Amino acid sequence: MQAKKWVILFAATALALVLALAAFNYVTDPFGAFGDPVFQWFSYDETNNPRVAKTSWLEQHHQDYDSYIIGCSSTSSFPTEALNELYDASFYNLIMYDADMLDCEKLTAYLLEHYEVKNIILNVYLDNGMTYDEESNRLTKNLHYLVDPDISALSHYSRYLLADFRYGLAKLQALGEDTLLPQDFDVFDEVTGTYDKRVRDAEPIGSVEEYLTAYPVFADYPQSGPLSLGQTENCMKSVAAIRDMCAAAGVNLTVVAGPVYRDYFDNFDLDAVIAFYDALAQVTPFWDFSCSSVSREMRYFYDATHFRNNVGEMMAARMAGRTDLWIPEDFGAYVTAETAAQHVAQGLEAQALPQAEIEAQAPILMYHNLAEEAAAETDLTAAQFEAQIQALSEAGYTSISFDELMAYVYEGADLPEKPVMITFDDGYSSNYTLAYPILAKYQMKATIFAIGVSLGKDTYKDTGHEMNPHFSGEEAAEMVASGLISVQSHTYDMHQWPPFETGDGPFRETILPLPGESEEDYVAALTADIQKSRQVLEDATGETVDVLAYPSGAYSTLSQWVLEENGIRVTLSTEPGVNTVVRGLPQTLYCMKRFHVDGSVSPADLLGLLTQPTE
Numbered sequence: 271m272q273a274k275k276w277v278i279l280f281a282a283t284a285l286a287l288v289l290a291l292a293a294f295n296y297v298t299d300p301f302g303a304f305g306d307p308v309f310q311w312f313s314y315d316e317t318n319n320p321r322v323a324k325t326s327w328l329e330q331h332h333q334d335y336d337s338y339i340i341g342c343s344s345t346s347s348f349p350t351e352a353l354n355e356l357y358d359a360s361f362y363n364l365i366m367y368d369a370d371m372l373d374c375e376k377l378t379a380y381l382l383e384h385y386e387v388k389n390i391i392l393n394v395y396l397d398n399g400m401t402y403d404e405e406s407n408r409l410t411k412n413l414h415y416l417v418d419p420d421i422s423a424l425s426h427y428s429r430y431l432l433a434d435f436r437y438g439l440a441k442l443q444a445l446g447e448d449t450l451l452p453q454d455f456d457v458f459d460e461v462t463g464t465y466d467k468r469v470r471d472a473e474p475i476g477s478v479e480e481y482l483t484a485y486p487v488f489a490d491y492p493q494s495g496p497l498s499l500g501q502t503e504n505c506m507k508s509v510a511a512i513r514d515m516c517a518a519a520g521v522n523l524t525v526v527a528g529p530v531y532r533d534y535f536d537n538f539d540l541d542a543v544i545a546f547y548d549a550l551a552q553v554t555p556f557w558d559f560s561c562s563s564v565s566r567e568m569r570y571f572y573d574a575t576h577f578r579n580n581v582g583e584m585m586a587a588r589m590a591g592r593t594d595l596w597i598p599e600d601f602g603a604y605v606t607a608e609t610a611a612q613h614v615a616q617g618l619e620a621q622a623l624p625q626a627e628i629e630a631q632a633p634i635l636m637y638h639n640l641a642e643e644a645a646a647e648t649d650l651t652a653a654q655f656e657a658q659i660q661a662l663s664e665a666g667y668t669s670i671s672f673d674e675l676m677a678y679v680y681e682g683a684d685l686p687e688k689p690v691m692i693t694f695d696d697g698y699s700s701n702y703t704l705a706y707p708i709l710a711k712y713q714m715k716a717t718i719f720a721i722g723v724s725l726g727k728d729t730y731k732d733t734g735h736e737m738n739p740h741f742s743g744e745e746a747a748e749m750v751a752s753g754l755i756s757v758q759s760h761t762y763d764m765h766q767w768p769p770f771e772t773g774d775g776p777f778r779e780t781i782l783p784l785p786g787e788s789e790e791d792y793v794a795a796l797t798a799d800i801q802k803s804r805q806v807l808e809d810a811t812g813e814t815v816d817v818l819a820y821p822s823g824a825y826s827t828l829s830q831w832v833l834e835e836n837g838i839r840v841t842l843s844t845e846p847g848v849n850t851v852v853r854g855l856p857q858t859l860y861c862m863k864r865f866h867v868d869g870s871v872s873p874a875d876l877l878g879l880l881t882q883p884t885e
Contacts, residue, residue, distance in 0.1 A: 292431040298438030301409060302326045303430035312460035313452070314441060318410060321366045321373070324463060325380075325414035328362070332385045335362040339463075340377055341393030342369040344528045346465035347579045348393065352586035357389050357522075363463035370501075371508035372403045373413060378512045380417040382519045389522045392512060394556065396530055396538070397575065399499035399546045402508075409433060450789045451828060467579055470572065472827045476629075476850035476858040481569050488568040495537030502546050510553045524589075525556035529581055532565040534574035535618060544614050551610030558610065559585050561617030562600045567628065569852055580855055596682030596853045598623060632675060632849040633880045634691040634842065636864035639738055640700040650869045652704040659712050661873035662690060667880070669715040671756055672817045672840050675851060675859065682853050690880060692716040693842065693864065695760055695819055697724060697746075699739040706749055715754050719819035719842075720746065722762035722806040730770040731763075737770070743810030750811040757810070758817040759838070762803035764796070765821035780824035793832055800836045816840065825861055848882060 299306045302315030302323030315323035328335070337359040339348045345365040353361050366373060374392060381387050405412050408429055412418070415426035444455045452458075452466040459466045474480045482489045509525070516523035527547060535543055550556055564570050570581050587595040588602040600620055605613045641649045662669070668686035675691070677683035692709070694701045697720030709716050723731055726742035741749075749755035766777040776784045783792040804815040816839045820829075823844025833841060840859045847863035865879045 288432070291435055294435055294438055295431050295433055298441050299430075300437040300441040301430055301433075303414075303427065305330060309441070309445070311441070311445070311456070313456040313458045313466070314444060316458040316460060316463075317454075317456055318437070319412070320364075320458065320463075321369075321377075321412065321417070322414045324362075324364055324366075325417055327460060327463075328385070329416070335360050336386060337361045337389035337391075338381055338387065339363045339365070339391045339393070340369075340374050341365060341528075342395050342397060343367050343465075344395050344397075344530075344575050344577070345393040346467075347577050347582035348391065348464075348526075348528075349579065349582045349586055350462045350464055352583055352590075353391065356586055356590045359389050361389070361391075361462075365463065365465060368397075368401070368404075368406070368411060370401045370404060371398045371505040375508040375511050376413060376417050376419075378515055382515055382521060384416075387519070387521050389524065390512075390516055391524045391526060392509070393526050393528050394505070394509060394550055395528055395575070396499070396535075396543065396546060396560070398505045399502040400497060402501040402504040409437075450793065451831065467572075468831050469827055471579060471857050472830050472860060473857070474861075475569055475855060476852060478569070480850070485568070485572070487573060488571075491531075491533045491574070493533075493537055496539075497537045499538060499542045499546050502542075502549055506549050506553050509550065513554050523554070525550070525554050526585070526589075527556055527558045527560045528585075529559045529564055529570070529577040530561060531568065531571045531574040531577075532561060532618075532620075535561065540618060543618070544611050547605075547614040548607075548611040551605055551607045555604060555606045556610075557585070557589055557602060558605045558613055558617070559588075559602045560614065561620060562602070563598045563620050563623045564601050565617070566620060566622030569855060578855070580857075584854060594681060596680065628854070629850050629852045630678060630685050630689065632689060632691060632851050632862070634693060634849065634862060634864040635876075636842075636844065636866045637692070637694045637705070638696055638868075639698045640704040642704070644869055650867070652700075652708065654869050655705060656708045656711075657873050658867065658871070658876050659692075659708055659714055661877060663712045663714065665877055671715050672717055672758070673756070676816075676839060679851050679853060679856055679859055693819065694718045696765075697721055697740045697757070697760065699728075699741045699745075702741040702745045702749060706752075706755065709754055710752065713754070715756075717756045717758055717817065718746075718749070719758050719760035719817075720807060721760045721765050722803040725806060725810070730767065733770060733772060735770040737767075743806075746807070747811050750813050756813060756817075757807055757815075758819070759800065759803040759807060759815050760819050761821055762799045762806065764799050780822045781820055781829050782824050782826060783828075789828065792828070796829060796832045797836060800833060800838065804837065818842070820844070820861075830860055846879075848880070 296304055297308050301319045302312055305326045306312060306315055312323055312327050337357060339345055339361055343365060348363060350361040350363055378390060415421040415423050451469055457466055473484045475484060513523060571577050584597045585602060588597055603613055640652050640655055644651050667688045667690040669692055670689045678685050697718055701718050724740045728739040729735055730737045746757045750757055761781060764778045764781050766779055768777045771777045807815045816837055818833060818838045819842040841861055842864055843861045845863045846865050849862045851858040
């Protein structure tokens with residue numbers, strides 16, 4: 271009798287533990303298998319298993335979309351916004367880690383059967399010829415049972431209800447560590463389905479040296495081979511099935527082969543590579559971006575099989591026939607059964623564009639106030655400034671604006687042989703009374719970064735504290751009307767001087783958060799400041815404000831993102847050095863370096879700064 275009681279007690283305890291585990295896993299739902307009813311944190315769930323979590327998301331939000339992008343992880347850089355405009359649609363990106371073409375076939379069937387679908391973009395990647403019908407992990411690499419007819423509801427839910435409780439604990443811990451920017455545990459934008467690359471796209475990637483520091487894998491690119499494309503036939507059977515399903519449903523199907531870093535192809539037999547893409551063309555015409563001059567430039571890739579978001583924008587522009595965005599001539603073509611093999615073979619032989627065609631050196635000088643006469647060694651007088659400008663002119667330098675620099679990066683416009691950028695911080699009256707006439711004499715352009723709250727003031731925010739006078743809105747408008755001067759943002763009021771401030775503080779001496787300030791409050795404060803700065807300066811001058819110099823050069827990834835969200839396309843630091851800007855990579859316009867120039871810098875010293883090598 272005693273033994274029977276122990277058996278019953280043991281069974282009851284075991285059942286209670288199983289039920290407790292199931293309840294815990296249901297509530298935390300770290301894979302989104304149950305629709306994440308408590309936390310609704312799909313960006314986390316999708317990071318663990320995008321196949322399952324994205325299906326759960328669509329079950330709740332499918333009415334917001336009418337078109338879908340399907341494929342393996344290289345699909346992460348297909349831009350939903352650009353494709354929405356191209357197709358007049360509302361796309362959701364269904365990128366899945368290591369997805370094979372059978373996954374894509376089953377997902378397509380599910381979408382067509384359950385939702386109203388206008389367009390499907392299918393990314394057929396080279397790796398799809400390597401694997402087929404594989405489920406390497408029953409928690410992270412499987413489809414939702416709603417999508418996969420080979421998985422029963424019981425099998426699906428039981429595997430997640432009885433999963434290791436540590437998955438749920440990790441989610442709870444991550445909740446306490448979550449930030450507005452993505453971290454390793456929440457890398458997806460749940461609304462668009464895209465991989466959230468805001469942090470990665472703020473990394474320094476201008477010069478090759480900088481890029482190799484951020485991405486050392488490219489310094490000695492590893493070979494994974496030899497690799498086999500033994501599943502090409504099965505892959506193409508699934509592509510054909512997707513083609514036929516879309517045709518039967520009246521859904522527009524666009525097949526795309528995404529870019530691959532050229533060295534990755536060397537892991538395969540190149541004849542097999544050509545045969546893979548040729549086999550695809552026998553099934554359906556497709557947009558081929560697989561190999562071109564872009565594939566020879568590492569700065570257009572995060573790694574060998576993942577191209578940058580900016581390259582995705584170029585793909586969409588090529589498909590749309592746009593001419594307002596820089597795109598290498600050999601990048602992308604719509605190929606057919608007759609042309610695919612030749613196109614791919616030519617792409618594999620493509621060479622990198624000469625560095626002179628895709629990058630330029632952009633030295634930037636940073637000035638502040640000018641004086642009639644020097645009171646200290648570092649004071650810069652009008653005479654000294656003119657001597658520097660004259661030296662630049664005689665040495666063959668051409669001053670350019672930030673509009674010209676942006677046109678180079680975004681549109682591929684040309685720059686002069688020896689460009690230089692002249693900037694002033696703060697917006698002092700001496701910029702108008704002393705510097706502007708000298709710049710006009712030599713027909714040199716400059717950009718002045720004005721503090722909005724100080725515009726036209728000679729006392730600190732009307733506190734009575736005297737300060738160096740700042741030019742007015744009318745004077746700013748006069749300079750801008752000349753075509754030589756641009757007046758841009760140095761924030762509205764995030765460059766405060768504590769000794770002159772009223773109250774107990776803390777004060778915003780830079781654009782960085784205040785001590786203890788929450789991310790939400792900081793983002794709201796910075797957003798309000800930049801919007802007010804833009805309004806004040808644009809109302810005064812009539813020109814678009816889309817460039818900002820960070821006060822004291824201080825910045826963060828979060829500040830960079832907030833400014834981009836509010837229309838700022840170029841930001842400047844105070845770190846010394848020559849910048850390398852790259853066509854097609856707007857990130858090279860972020861946190862740009864500048865040489866500080868004062869009265870201690872001779873004209874010869876100045877010219878020496880501009881010719882020093884980039885780092």
